[in-house]
Amino acid sequence: MASNRKPAPWQRKLRALLQKPAALPILAAVCGLIIVAIAAIVVWFTVLGGKSSTSGSSWSEPASDASYDATADKVDVEAYKGTVLPETEDAGQEYLDETLFLGDSNTVRYMVYGPEGSEDSYTTIDNNIGVVSMGVQQITSLKCENFVGRSSAVTMPAAVEIMQPRRVIIGFGTNNLTMSVDTFIEEYKEGLAAIHEAYPYADIIVNAIPPLDKQRSNTALSMKQVDAFNSAIVEMCEEEGYKYLDSSQALEDPETGWAKTDYTLSDGVHLSQKGVRALFEYIQTHAYITEDTRPKPLNKVPEVQGVTPNLITSDPIAVRGENGQTSTKVPVEFVCSEGGSLSGATSQMVAKGGTCSTVTAVPDEGWVFAGWGASIGSTGGSGESLTFTVPGDADANGVIITAYFEQEEAEPTETPEPTASPEPTAEPSPTPSATSAPTPTQAPATPVPATPVPATPAPTPAPATPAPTAAPTPAPTAPPAPTEPPAPTEAPVNSVPEVTVPDNSTPANAAPAPEETGSEAATAG
Missing domain, CATH: 3.10.20 (Ubiquitin-like (UB roll))
Structure with missing residues (x-):
């Protein structure tokens, strides 16, 4: 039985819309928007999910971070004006080459990175002693550096004495952030004193502990600790006569106090390539150059073999996960x-x-x-x-x-060879007779008018005056005769003795002038 129920108003409107010619494009556009939206959702979850699985980005802010004040415990540069290194002109690579860098895993990274566009690193094993996971308490005891000709490694103070640098830039503290500030400073003082005693001619510069990234792997570490340690370091430098390199100024965000974006790796502790480049730009523009008082000549430095690999197997902080859990x-x-x-x-x-x-x-x-x-x-x-x-x-x-x-490699292009300038070629001359002097060059034959000339009595022959001979045959190499006949010219006077000719006679060797007419020729005869 057919239903008499009337369609709802929205159904009637939909049916009317579908019957219009524009219905198909509208439906296609709606379907396209739905497909794009679904694809965007899939990409969103795929990217975030991949990043989370590889970088450990499932991070939640600790309650202590919320109360962090970016300005509370920062180093007071003005209060330690004579200790904190001021800005200088760029000291260049030479400044780095004269410096020995000592420190932990961040120092190791100085041998990996270099200036943008350069394949050279900032430091090499010849001026870098960096030990992964090392802290200040091991400066005097850990035998880490190796040299050719020595049966065992030596401590950092002993290595400084052997390598005789003009200055030392030392950077420890990241692996000591679980220590109390007082203990940390006492250990640092002992290590620095040992270095100075081993080689008192080197200037000692203490670098700041680099800032952490807020989204760090080990949330047991905090910027409050870093700031407190750095404030204690600069005070120690003031008391002991060392210089303080406040590199935090180049690495931290001045508003938040944490490390700048992308200046650390995913663990939020180790400096990235971008961070190391910013650090070395700061080092070179906050240089400390004093008179070189090292005894001369310097002792010969044995070949450096570098730090013993995998020297410290336990890691104090860097590979710990969220909330201090082992990772x-x-x-x-x-x-x-x-x-x-x-x-x-x-x-x-x-x-x-x-x-x-x-x-x-x-x-x-x-x-x-x-x-x-x-x-x-x-x-x-x-x-x-x-x-x-x-x-x-x-x-x-x-x-x-x-x-x-x-x-x-660019495609090689053929370079045209320079064309030699043509040498001037001597004009060919007629071949001279083997028994006579060279005959003067003869003029081209002058065309003779068609009017016949009557014969005239021969004049009294001049003594020993030979008649002119035919023009000599040019050598085979002579250039071809011009295609156009040259203008009539007077025949050259041969180099023969002058002959007196009677007025009523015509010399045998004289050619008639082209302008003479037949009647004039007859009168002359």
């Missing part, structure tokens, strides 16, 4: 040389033995990808896209992976 994740940073960029997550926190998310090297125009390099582990024969597996023996310093690019 096996280490920071992995992807960087690139000049000539390209990277696509993907360039800073990741990955478990030892785990796999990083894929990162792709993208060369700039005119450049080509040249390969990958890793501070530890192997990148294999990967192409431009790399999915790296973190070695099981990675430590708190993590892994640094570098993409290298090189310029494309």
